[in-house]
Amino acid sequence: MLEFWQRVAECNPNHQNKVLTALDPELSGEKALFSNGRLIWESHKDGFFSVHQKEISALTGCGLRLVDGKQVFCDFLSGEKMLVVCGAGHVSIPVIQMGKILGYCVTVLEDRPVFADNARRTGADRVICKPFEQGLREISGGKDTFFIILTRGHRYDQTCLEIIAAKEHAYIGMIGSRSRTARVKEALIEKGVDPGTLERVYTPIGLDIGAETPEEIAVAIMAEIVQVKNKTGRKGGYPREILQAVLEPSRALTEKILATIVSRKGSAPREVGTKMLIYRDGTTVGTIGGGCLEADVRQAALRLLSRANSKSCLYHADLTGKDAETEGMVCGGVIDVLLEAL
Amino acid sequence: MLEFWQRVAECNPNHQNKVLTALDPELSGEKALFSNGRLIWESHKDGFFSVHQKEISALTGCGLRLVDGKQVFCDFLSGEKMLVVCGAGHVSIPVIQMGKILGYCVTVLEDRPVFADNARRTGADRVICKPFEQGLREISGGKDTFFIILTRGHRYDQTCLEIIAAKEHAYIGMIGSRSRTARVKEALIEKGVDPGTLERVYTPIGLDIGAETPEEIAVAIMAEIVQVKNKTGRKGGYPREILQAVLEPSRALTEKILATIVSRKGSAPREVGTKMLIYRDGTTVGTIGGGCLEADVRQAALRLLSRANSKSCLYHADLTGKDAETEGMVCGGVIDVLLEAL
Numbered sequence: 051m052l053e054f055w056q057r058v059a060e061c062n063p064n065h066q067n068k069v070l071t072a073l074d075p076e077l078s079g080e081k082a083l084f085s086n087g088r089l090i091w092e093s094h095k096d097g098f099f100s101v102h103q104k105e106i107s108a109l110t111g112c113g114l115r116l117v118d119g120k121q122v123f124c125d126f127l128s129g130e131k132m133l134v135v136c137g138a139g140h141v142s143i144p145v146i147q148m149g150k151i152l153g154y155c156v157t158v159l160e161d162r163p164v165f166a167d168n169a170r171r172t173g174a175d176r177v178i179c180k181p182f183e184q185g186l187r188e189i190s191g192g193k194d195t196f197f198i199i200l201t202r203g204h205r206y207d208q209t210c211l212e213i214i215a216a217k218e219h220a221y222i223g224m225i226g227s228r229s230r231t232a233r234v235k236e237a238l239i240e241k242g243v244d245p246g247t248l249e250r251v252y253t254p255i256g257l258d259i260g261a262e263t264p265e266e267i268a269v270a271i272m273a274e275i276v277q278v279k280n281k282t283g284r285k286g287g288y289p290r291e292i293l294q295a296v297l298e299p300s301r302a303l304t305e306k307i308l309a310t311i312v313s314r315k316g317s318a319p320r321e322v323g324t325k326m327l328i329y330r331d332g333t334t335v336g337t338i339g340g341g342c343l344e345a346d347v348r349q350a351a352l353r354l355l356s357r358a359n360s361k362s363c364l365y366h367a368d369l370t371g372k373d374a375e376t377e378g379m380v381c382g383g384v385i386d387v388l389l390e391a392l
Numbered sequence: 393m394l395e396f397w398q399r400v401a402e403c404n405p406n407h408q409n410k411v412l413t414a415l416d417p418e419l420s421g422e423k424a425l426f427s428n429g430r431l432i433w434e435s436h437k438d439g440f441f442s443v444h445q446k447e448i449s450a451l452t453g454c455g456l457r458l459v460d461g462k463q464v465f466c467d468f469l470s471g472e473k474m475l476v477v478c479g480a481g482h483v484s485i486p487v488i489q490m491g492k493i494l495g496y497c498v499t500v501l502e503d504r505p506v507f508a509d510n511a512r513r514t515g516a517d518r519v520i521c522k523p524f525e526q527g528l529r530e531i532s533g534g535k536d537t538f539f540i541i542l543t544r545g546h547r548y549d550q551t552c553l554e555i556i557a558a559k560e561h562a563y564i565g566m567i568g569s570r571s572r573t574a575r576v577k578e579a580l581i582e583k584g585v586d587p588g589t590l591e592r593v594y595t596p597i598g599l600d601i602g603a604e605t606p607e608e609i610a611v612a613i614m615a616e617i618v619q620v621k622n623k624t625g626r627k628g629g630y631p632r633e634i635l636q637a638v639l640e641p642s643r644a645l646t647e648k649i650l651a652t653i654v655s656r657k658g659s660a661p662r663e664v665g666t667k668m669l670i671y672r673d674g675t676t677v678g679t680i681g682g683g684c685l686e687a688d689v690r691q692a693a694l695r696l697l698s699r700a701n702s703k704s705c706l707y708h709a710d711l712t713g714k715d716a717e718t719e720g721m722v723c724g725g726v727i728d729v730l731l732e733a734l
Contacts, residue, residue, distance in 0.1 A: 140682040152607045202683065227658075254463065257599065259615050260622035262663050264682075265494045273601050273615035280602035316569075321604050337621050339580050340482040340606075 051392060055296045057083050057091045058288060063129025064074075064192045064218060067287075070099060070106060071388065074120035079362040079390060082106075111284035112323040114313050114386075120331040121311045123388055125323055127287035129194040130155055131279065136182060138162075138169040141225065144268035145198060152272065153289075154196070159185040159210075182210050192216030196266045196275050198255070199224040208234045215247045221278045223248075223255035223271060234376035252278075281338060286323030295327055295335045296392060305330050307351035308390045311338055312364070316383025325390075330355050338387070343367055347387050354389050362390040393734060397638045399425050399433045400630060405471025406534045406560060409629075412441060412448060413730065415654075416462035421704040421732060424448075452626035454665040456655050456728075463655045465730055467665055469629035471536040472497055472511040473621065478524060478552040479543035480504075484566065486610035487540060488514045494614065495631075496538070501527040501552075524552050533559030536626060538617050540597070541566040550576045557589045564589075565597035565613060565619045594620075628665030637669055637677045638734060647672050649693035650732045653680055654706070658725025669734075672697050680729070685709055689729050696731050704732040 061067045065086045072080040072094075080309075082092035082099035087107040092099040099106060102117050109115050124262065133149040135142050139161035150173050157176040158169040166179035178185040182201065189195075197214045199207050199222070199250045207224055211234060216223055224231055231253040238243050256270030257277070288296075292308075307328045314322050320339040323365040327335040328351040338344055350365045365387040403409045407428045414422040414436075424434035424441035429449040433442040441448060444459050444632045446464075451457050457466045475491040477484050480502035492515050499518040500511040508521035520527040524543065531537075539556045541549050541564070541571040549566055553576060556564055566573055573595040581587050592687075598612030599619070634650075637643065649670045656664050662681040669677040680686055692707045707729040 140679070147493055147612070148490065151489055152611065153605070257601070257615060259599070259619035261618055262622060262627075263495070266618045266622075269490070269494065269611065269614050269618055272611050275600060276603055276608045276611055279599035280604060280608075285604075337482070 051081070051093065052297075052302060054083065054091055054093065055293065058127065059293055059297060060087055061090075061127060063127075063194060068106070068109070069125040069127060069287075070117070070123070071310075072098070072120060073114070073123060073364065073388065077120060087373055092264055112321075115301055123310065125286045125310070126284070128284035129192060129287075130290055132157065132192070132195040133275075134159070134189055134195060134197045134214075135169075135174075136160075136186075136197070136199045136214075137206070138165040138177075139200060139202055140264040141267050141271075142198075142200050143168060143172050144265040144303045145200070145271055146174050148268055148272045150174075152276070157189065159189075161185075167283075173216055180274060182206055183213065186210065186213045189217070191219050193218060193220055193282075195219050196221040196279070197223070198271060198275075199257075202210035204230055204234055207231075207282045208237060211235075211248075211251065212241065215243050220282060220284070221252065222250070223252040223274065225255045225267075226253065228254055231232070285321060288325060289336055292325055292327050292336050301329075305355055306390055306392050307354055308388075309338060309347050309351055309365075310388045310390075311385050313386040314383060315385075328352065328355075343385070347389075350387075351389050360391065362388065365389055393423070393435065394639075394644060396423055396425065396433055396435065397635070400469065401635055401639060403427055403432075403469060405469075405536060409469035410451070411449070411467040411469060411629075412459070413465045413467070413652075414440070414462060414731065415456070415465060415645045415706065415725070419462060432525065452464055454663075465652065467628045468626070469651070470626035471629075472632055473532060474499065474534070474537040475617075476501070476537060476539045476556075477511075477516075478502075478528075478539070478541045478556075479548070480507040480519075481542060481544055482606040483609050483613075484540075485510060485514050486607040487542070487613055488516050490610055492516075494618070503527075509706050524548055525555065528552065528555045531559070533561050535560060535562055535624075537561050538563040538621070539565070540613060540617075542597075547573055549573075550579060553577075553590075553593065554583065554585055557585050557593075562624060562626070563594065563617055564592070565594040565616065567597045567609075568595060570596060573588055627663060630667060631678055634667055634669050634678050643671075647697055648731075648734050649652075649696055650734055651680060651689050651693055651707075652730045652732075653661055653727050654730045655728040656725060657727075670694065670697075685727070689731075692729075693731050696733060702733065704730065708730055 068084040070082045080094040083090045089100050091102055112126050115122055131154050133154040133156045135145055135158045138158050146156050156174045158174040159178050159182055160166040161181050163179055166177050169177045197219055199210045201207050205270055235248045257273045259270050261267045261270040264292045309326045311322050311324045324338050325336055326338045328348050354360050368384050408609040410426040412424045422436040425432045431442050431445055447459055451466045454468050457464055473496045475496040475501045477487055477497045480500050488498050500514045500516040501520050501524055503523050505521055508519050511519045539561055541552045543549050577590045599615045601612050603609045603612040651668045653664050653666045665682050667678055668680045670690050696702050710726050
C-alpha cells in the first residue's frame with residue numbers, strides 16, 4: 051500500500067483527486083486513486099475500480115456511495131490550504147498569527163526588509179522579500195490558495211491584484227474603502243483584467259463585524275476566509291501531518307490504524323472525511339474531535355491492531371445514547387468511523 | 393494632574409465614566425472626570441465643569457462636543473475587556489490564543505488540572521482550577537465582560553449559564569446545537585432564571601461561517617464577540633498599557649505627550665478616542681494606526697515637547713491630500729489629534 055500513499059502525495063493538488071475505499075465485505079479495504087476522472091492506481095487485482103471507472107467519475111463530494119451495488123467511501127482530496135499575504139504591515143501580523151493557528155501554510159510578500167523580518171518573527175512559513183511583481187512570480191496559485199492584499203498603498207495593491215487575478219485562486223481579498231478599491235478595479239478593467247474575476251474580489255475585505263483595530267480586522271478577514279473555504283466543498287483528503295507520518299521511512303512499517311469519519315448524523319463534532327492515525331503504542335496523529343468519542347475510537351483501533359488478519363472495520367459511535375446523556379456530552383449525533391490497518 | 397490619572401484608574405468600570413478635555417483656547421487642557429453623572433474631579437480652578445454639570449450629563453459617546461459654546465472632547469471610559477472562558481477543551485485553546493491577540497484579559501475556568509495546565513501554557517492571564525460553581529464566584533462580571541461557555545458537557549454548561557446569567561455581562565455565548573442548548577435554557581427557565589437574559593444568550597455560539605474545526609469555531613466566536621463589542625459603543629477610554637505608563641512612579645515625572653484622535657472623517661484607520669503616548673526620547677506606548685500618519689503625529693508631539701509653555705494643541709492630518717495620493721496610501725480621510733503634555 052505504500053505505493054498508494056506515494057501516489058497520493060504526488061497528486062496535482064489542482065486536479066480533482068478522489069480516493070475510493072471499499073467497505074463491502076467482499077472487497078473490504080481495497081482502494082483506488084482517481085485524478086481528473088482517470089484511474090491512477092488501484093489495489094484490487096481484478097480491477098474492480100477500473101471496470102467501474104465511468105460510474106466512479108460521476109461521484110461527487112465526500113461520503114458513503116454505491117458502486118455496482120457495493121458500498122464505498124468516496125474521499126475528495128483537496129490540496130494544502132495556502133494563505134498568501136501581500137504586505138507585512140500592522141494588519142498582516144495578526145493575519146499571519148491566526149493563519150498559523152488555523153493550520154494554513156502562510157507565505158508573505160513584502161518589499162521592505164524590516165517588515166519582512168517582522169513577518170518571519172511572527173511565524174510565516176515563507177517570506178519573500180522582493181518587489182511584489184517579482185515575488186508573485188514565485189507563487190503558483192491554485193484552488194486551495196487564499197490571497198490577501200494588504201500592502202501599504204493602493205498602487206501596490208493594484209500591482210498585486212493585477213497579477214493575482216490571472217492566477218488560479220480560492221479567494222482574493224483586498225483592503226481599502228469601497229470607493230478606493232472601486233477605483234483600483236476600474237483601473238484594472240481598463241488594463242484588460244477580467245471584470246468577472248474582479249467582481250469576485252472580496253472588498254472591503256473581511257466580514258462586516260465593525261472591526262476597528264488591526265487584530266479585529268484580522269478576525270474579520272479570517273472569518274471570511276473560513277466561510278469561503280467551507281462553501282467550496284474542497285474538504286476531505288489527508289492532512290499533511292498524516293501523509294508525512296504514513297510516508298516517513300522510519301515509521302512506514304510500524305503497524306498503525308487510519309481512522310476516517312465516513313458518515314455523520316446530528317451534531318457530531320467533526321465532518322465526514324476527518325482522519326486520525328493511531329499507532330500500536332497508543333500515540334496518535336491528527337484529531338477526529340477529541341473527548342470521549344476520540345478515546346473510544348482509539349480503543350477500537352488498538353483492539354483491531356491486536357487481532358490477527360483484521361484489515362479493516364467500521365466503528366459505530368452513537369453520541370445520542372445514554373452514556374453521553376449521563377455525561378452531559380457536548381455533542382450528540384451518530385458517526386461511523388472506518389478503521390483501516392496500514 | 394497625577395491625581396486625575398489616579399482617579400481614572402480607581403473608577404468603577406461598570407459606571408458610566410466620562411472624561412472631558414477642553415479644547416477652547418481659554419480653557420485649553422482643562423480636564424474633568426464624571427462618574428454616573430457626578431463630577432469626581434476637575435482641574436479648572438473656577439469650576440467650569442462643575443457649573444455645567446447638567447449639560448455635560450446629557451453628552452453621550454466619544455467625540456467633540458460643545459459645553460456652554462466651548463469645544464470639549466468627550467471621552468467615554470469603558471473598562472478593560474475581559475474574556476471569561478468556561479472549560480479548557482479543544483475549542484477553548486484557540487479561543488485563548490485569539491483572545492490574547494485581540495488584547496483581552498483572559499480568565500479560564502476548568503475543574504480538571506491537566507486541562508487547566510493547557511490553558512496556562514496557552515497564555516491565559518488567569519486560570520481558576522476549581523468546580524465551575526466555585527470558580528465563577530470569583531468572577532465579578534461587568535459591562536465589559538464576555539462569557540464563553542465551552543465546557544465538556546451540557547450539565548456543566550447549564551451550571552455555568554445559571555450562575556453567569558445573574559452577573560452583569562457584555563455577552564454570553566454557549567456552545568452546542570440549537571436543540572441541546574434550547575433544552576438547557578428550558579431547564580433554567582424552570583429553575584427561575586430570567587427568560588429575557590437567556591434569550592440574549594448567543595447560541596449556537598459564533599457567527600455562522602460554516603466553522604468545522606476547533607480553530608475555525610474559535611474564529612467564529614471571536615468574530616461574534618468583536619461584532620457585539622463594537623455595537624455596544626463602549627469604546628474610548630485609556631488602554632491599560634497607557635494608564636500603567638502614566639501612573640508608573642519611575643516615569644511619572646518624565647515629560648510625555650498623550651495623543652488622542654478626537655475627530656475622524658473618511659476611512660482613517662482608527663476610531664475617535666484611540667490614544668498613544670509619546671516620550672521625549674521618541675518611544676511610544678499604544679498605537680493610533682501605524683504608518684506615515686502615526687509617524688507624523690509622533691513628530692508633532694516631539695515638537696510640542698520641545699516648545700516651552702506649550703501644554704496642548706490640535707494636530708490636523710489630512711490623508712486625502714497629495715502626499716497620500718502619491719504614496720498610494722491605504723487610508724484616506726481626515727483626522728484631528730489632540731496632543732496634551734502630561
